[in-house]
Amino acid sequence: MLRVENLHLAYGRVTALRGVSLAVEPGAMVSIIGPNGAGKTSLLGAIAGDVAAQSGRILFDGAELRGLPSDAIVRRGIALVPEGRHIFASLTVRENLTLGATIRADRAAARADIDRFLSIFPILRERAGQPAGRLSGGEQQQLAIARALLARPRLLMLDEPSLGLAPKIIDQVYDYLAEVRREGVAVLVVEQNAGRALAASDSIHVLNGGTVRLSGSGAEVMQHAGFDSAYFGVAL
Amino acid sequence: MQIIADAIALGGLYALTALGIGLIFGVMRLINFAHGDLIAASGYSLLIAAGRPVLAAVVLALLAAVVLALGTERLAFRPLRRADPASLLIASFAVSVFLEKLLIVFVDSRPKGVDFLPGLAAPVELFGVRLQQLQVVTIAVSAALLAGMTWLLRFTRIGLEMRAAAENFRMARLLGVRANRVIAAAFALSGVLAAAVTVLFVAQTGVVAPRMGLTLVVIAFVSTVIGGLGSLPGAALGGMLVGSTSMLLQAFLPDELRPFREAFVFLAVIVVLLFRPQGLLAARGLRERV
Amino acid sequence: MMRAARRWLPLALLLLVVLAVAALAAVSPEVVRRRMVLALVDLVAVVGLYVFAGNSGVLPFGHAGFMAIGAYTSGLLTIPAPMKAMFLPALWPWLQQTQWPAWAGPPAGGVVAALAALIVGPPLMGLSGISASIATFALLVIVYTVVGNWSDVTGGQQSLMGLPLSTSLAPALVWACVALVVAYAYQESRSALALRASREDEAAARATGVHVRRERLVAFVLSALLSGIAGALLGHLAGTLRADSFYIDLTFLIVAMLVIGGMRSLTGAVLGTLSIALVTELLRLAEAGVPVAGTLLRAPAGLGDALLALAMLLVLLFRPSGLSGGRELGG
Ligand SMILES: Nc1ncnc2c1ncn2[C@@H]1O[C@H](COP(=O)(O)OP(=O)(O)O)[C@@H](O)[C@H]1O
Ligand SMILES: [Mg+2]
Numbered sequence: 028m029l030r031v032e033n034l035h036l037a038y039g040r041v042t043a044l045r046g047v048s049l050a051v052e053p054g055a056m057v058s059i060i061g062p063n064g065a066g067k068t069s070l071l072g073a074i075a076g077d078v079a080a081q082s083g084r085i086l087f088d089g090a091e092l093r094g095l096p097s098d099a100i101v102r103r104g105i106a107l108v109p110e111g112r113h114i115f116a117s118l119t120v121r122e123n124l125t126l127g128a129t130i131r132a133d134r135a136a137a138r139a140d141i142d143r144f145l146s147i148f149p150i151l152r153e154r155a156g157q158p159a160g161r162l163s164g165g166e167q168q169q170l171a172i173a174r175a176l177l178a179r180p181r182l183l184m185l186d187e188p189s190l191g192l193a194p195k196i197i198d199q200v201y202d203y204l205a206e207v208r209r210e211g212v213a214v215l216v217v218e219q220n221a222g223r224a225l226a227a228s229d230s231i232h233v234l235n236g237g238t239v240r241l242s243g244s245g246a247e248v249m250q251h252a253g254f255d256s257a258y259f260g261v262a263l
Numbered sequence: 264m265q266i267i268a269d270a271i272a273l274g275g276l277y278a279l280t281a282l283g284i285g286l287i288f289g290v291m292r293l294i295n296f297a298h299g300d301l302i303a304a305s306g307y308s309l310l311i312a313a314g315r316p317v318l319a320a321v322v323l324a325l326l327a328a329v330v331l332a333l334g335t336e337r338l339a340f341r342p343l344r345r346a347d348p349a350s351l352l353i354a355s356f357a358v359s360v361f362l363e364k365l366l367i368v369f370v371d372s373r374p375k376g377v378d379f380l381p382g383l384a385a386p387v388e389l390f391g392v393r394l395q396q397l398q399v400v401t402i403a404v405s406a407a408l409l410a411g412m413t414w415l416l417r418f419t420r421i422g423l424e425m426r427a428a429a430e431n432f433r434m435a436r437l438l439g440v441r442a443n444r445v446i447a448a449a450f451a452l453s454g455v456l457a458a459a460v461t462v463l464f465v466a467q468t469g470v471v472a473p474r475m476g477l478t479l480v481v482i483a484f485v486s487t488v489i490g491g492l493g494s495l496p497g498a499a500l501g502g503m504l505v506g507s508t509s510m511l512l513q514a515f516l517p518d519e520l521r522p523f524r525e526a527f528v529f530l531a532v533i534v535v536l537l538f539r540p541q542g543l544l545a546a547r548g549l550r551e552r553v
Numbered sequence: 554m555m556r557a558a559r560r561w562l563p564l565a566l567l568l569l570v571v572l573a574v575a576a577l578a579a580v581s582p583e584v585v586r587r588r589m590v591l592a593l594v595d596l597v598a599v600v601g602l603y604v605f606a607g608n609s610g611v612l613p614f615g616h617a618g619f620m621a622i623g624a625y626t627s628g629l630l631t632i633p634a635p636m637k638a639m640f641l642p643a644l645w646p647w648l649q650q651t652q653w654p655a656w657a658g659p660p661a662g663g664v665v666a667a668l669a670a671l672i673v674g675p676p677l678m679g680l681s682g683i684s685a686s687i688a689t690f691a692l693l694v695i696v697y698t699v700v701g702n703w704s705d706v707t708g709g710q711q712s713l714m715g716l717p718l719s720t721s722l723a724p725a726l727v728w729a730c731v732a733l734v735v736a737y738a739y740q741e742s743r744s745a746l747a748l749r750a751s752r753e754d755e756a757a758a759r760a761t762g763v764h765v766r767r768e769r770l771v772a773f774v775l776s777a778l779l780s781g782i783a784g785a786l787l788g789h790l791a792g793t794l795r796a797d798s799f800y801i802d803l804t805f806l807i808v809a810m811l812v813i814g815g816m817r818s819l820t821g822a823v824l825g826t827l828s829i830a831l832v833t834e835l836l837r838l839a840e841a842g843v844p845v846a847g848t849l850l851r852a853p854a855g856l857g858d859a860l861l862a863l864a865m866l867l868v869l870l871f872r873p874s875g876l877s878g879g880r881e882l883g884g
Binding site: 354356485 | 691862
């Protein structure tokens with residue numbers, strides 16, 4: 028469904044991605060792990076159209092996405108929950124959710140979906156009329172995921188969803204992601220540490236220095252003799 | 264009482280202008296100097312429409328401001344959208360000078376008298392107070408427009424998108440908010456506000472000049488800073504505050520200091536920038552630290 | 554030796570350019586010469602703006618205010634005492650009686666403008682980006698309001714008349730050269746180097762021990778000094794002063810010159826000033842009318858300024874680093 032081929036991205040003189048390739052199949056869960064500065068955020072940003080990659084291909088259902096603006100890419104069916112969540116702090120929880128459904132023409136169904144998410148996440152329902160900035164970190168993460176899903180994406184991308192959350196909350200988030208997968212949505216998740224992502228994923232890529240150093244199933248990657256050097260970027 | 268009415272009427276005008284500038288700043292971090300030229304352009308439309316029915320004149324003024332606002336967006340500001348705020352500021356300065364000089368090419372720089380709505384100069388009695396009709400109209404129209412804008416921003420789809428874009432443009436786009444549409448809508452609205460200000464202002468002063476918008480915009484500009492750049496309620500509040508303060512200064516300052524009242528207002532701006540750079544009502548998620 | 558020569562080469566080349574302009578002016582008819590003198594005065598103003606904008610990366614909108622301060626200072630010091638008594642009867646007696654030689658006006662104007670910058674600068678230098686531009690703009694409005702209304706001292710809304718017409722070619726040339734030397738020497742200094750580091754990344758520069766506010770203040774004061782001198786020269790070119798001449802239009806002109814030339818190099822300041830002066834002059838001729846086949850073809854008034862604004866927009870759109878591209882001549 029999603030194929031990234033030989034993607035290169037630089038911010039001026041700083042190179043963030045040097046030839047990254049990967050694929051995500053429908054309904055699959057793929058994780059990318061790598062240390063700070065590995066290029067994880069840049070990769071998701073490039074796929075979502077938030078930052079421009081200089082070369083390579085990003086194919087979604089065979090169509091090239093590179094060069095499309097982010098508002099067009101979400102219409103193709105890819106939603107991003109960015110690092111730091113970026114909920115609209117001054118808008119209410121319900122308004123945040125409504126914005127998640129911006130691209131949908133089926134207004135009535137979208138409103139029903141919003142209500143459905145409010146019942147899935149009771150805390151959001153309690154605070155539906157309050158500014159989202161007052162939510163705790165875990166609640167904001169729930170809001171950000173619900174908001175992204177309201178676009179009805181076929182691929183959901185999450186950038187470090189467990190950052191700053193308590194272990195119990197992280198479990199909740201991943202349990203929910205498993206449910207999302209059961210509904211047929213593919214998930215591409217980025218984390219600094221394998222943690223919960225490991226067990227949940229069909230495949231894992233270790234990213235470092237802007238390239239994929241190691242790929243495989245969770246167990247394969249973690250037990251691979253080269254894992255430490257791949258992750259920590261020591262010469263291979 | 265007279266002074267209070269004066270203060271509110273002037274504050275209303277400033278608030279409308281500030282809101283027009285604040286809207287654009289909110290969605291694209293652009294301080295639109297050219298807003299003053301929207302006012303001038305619709306002022307000259309009133310001149311052209313002199314003698315026609317009032318409604319026709321108002322519609323023409325509205326059209327002129329909205330079309331010009333959309334035109335500047337499309338031709339100048341859209342291509343510069345990725346530029347930094349400083350370049351945008353210079354660009355809007357250039358657009359403003361360009362429009363002003365172009366106007367001078369066509370109509371020359373001398374102010375011209377317009378007899379627009381002269382009937383409104385008559386006094387009325389309201390709650391036992393003698394007020395000018397025009398003041399009452401100004402206050403009513405400002406209040407109605409502020410209420411209308413609030414409704415639009417709060418309860419419509421495009422309003423919600425605008426508020427989201429003002430808080431975090433990139434995130435809004437990631438959710439599918441179309442940048443071009445939201446920005447164009449903001450420019451169109453700023454055109455509407457400019458036209459409203461023009462109608463009230465021209466009815467009050469009876470003259471149009473290529474630079475008629477300058478003072479208003481300079482002051483509105485300040486109001487948005489005081490109210491909090493990027494915050495729309497802040498802009499309106501700042502406008503009210505600056506308008507009424509300068510009226511009160513005008514009324515109560517000793518004679519020899521009165522001409523300097525603008526200097527005090529601008530001193531207040533610097534003080535706000537230094538001690539409360541986020542303004543009185545801080546905007547959320549403003550990317551640049553102002 | 555070679556390295557030192559290379560280091561100062563851009564300055565030498567720019568000085569040569571200015572000398573060439575002056576030489577051309579010397580052999581031109583009176584009217585044209587006056588315009589070229591004006592261009593040299595503008596150059597002092599633009600270089601003044603550049604000293605701050607180019608090194609700090611912050612574009613200030615208040616320098617026309619410093620020019621006003623310089624111009625009025627110089628005017629008040631050099632206008633013949635009897636004229637002052639006539640036009641400004643309420644002026645403080647000591648100032649009314651003062652009458653300095655005309656040549657002393659510009660440096661005095663520069664010093665007073667620099668002092669003003671030194672007083673208002675410290676709090677302002679903590680601001681960056683757009684808020685710095687706004688604050689300096691507020692400064693401009695304050696100066697404009699004060700100058701335009703302080704009738705006892707500035708004549709208020711009336712023009713202040715009687716400034717000695719001392720800005721001829723020679724002083725304009727000398728001051729233009731001084732401005733270039735000062736700006737270049739400053740830009741090669743340690744202080745300016747540190748400031749330019751902060752321009753790219755303020756936090757990083759601060760982390761490496763650069764005292765951003767202090768370095769900015771140095772540039773600001775120096776920049777106000779040159780602006781004050783330029784304002785005074787302008788006053789002594791026109792002979793009269795009005796608050797309006799030091800407001801939005803002048804601000805736009807000097808900002809446009811710098812932006813079009815490229816605000817990241819001294820060459821940009823020179824290139825912008827001279828090319829705009831040239832284009833403006835040609836347009837002025839067009840506005841005055843060109844006789845074609847017996848009739849006078851005339852461009853409408855205001856067209857020149859409109860085109861100037863358009864040129865500035867086009868530069869912002871297509872060549873954001875200005876004509877010079879941010880490089881120095883020969884550098
Ligand atoms: N906006 C930016 N400008 C310049 N460099 C950036 C920017 N964003 C990221 N980088 C650099 O690109 C590299 C990859 O960053 P990023 O994609 O954020 O990595 P990660 O998300 O894995 O921590 C880093 O070296 C980072 O410093
Ligand atoms: Mg990251």
